[in-house]
Amino acid sequence: MSSAAPTRLVLVRHGQTDYNRDGRLQGQVDIPLNETGRTQARAVARAVAQNPPDLILASPLGRALETARTIGEACGLPVSTDQALVERGFGQWEGLHSDAIRARWPQQLADHREHRRVDGLGIESREGVAERFAASCLRHVGENPGQTVLIVAHGAAITLGITELLGLHTSEFRGLAGLENCHRSVLEPLSADPEGRRMRLLSHNLSPDFT
Structure with a gap:
């Protein structure tokens, strides 16, 4: 039996913002x-520091980057974006709130909630998000075999990315709950996939203080 360290991917959603709080x-x-988000970030940082990753990456958006840097400080690691x-x-x-969206774009909102493509409003497709996010995860994992890669990002991007990494159809599969603020999921490469493009989900939506 091989004693090599497993390659792991940990995906963390950022802490709460006022937009999250207000819907x-x-x-x-x-x-x-x-302030709630900063408290959440400190909680997940303490938990992650009990078994720290080897490297930390983040979305460059401030809410993700601040969460990642809080984790990085607890683990003694720098953060790349x-x-x-x-x-x-x-x-x-x-x-906008959903009520405002529904009032102005009722059909488009209905299409969006049914995972149908919405054109003309600048909304990024589910497939496009899933492909770019999953490709980034696979690249960083592939460059760091035998290590734990921790990524701090966002709710929709993470959910779509995981769906893609599991080999599921992003416009049809609805069985994956979105991550709550500062919750995290853990994946590892799927050894049965010869192309190295699929992963398996080990745990999902772990709370900030789960160690």
């Missing part, structure tokens, strides 16, 4: 953590 669609608007890890772009809907 606004965030997307790629660069909203900072609020990758633009491919940003949240899904929601175009004209960013910053």
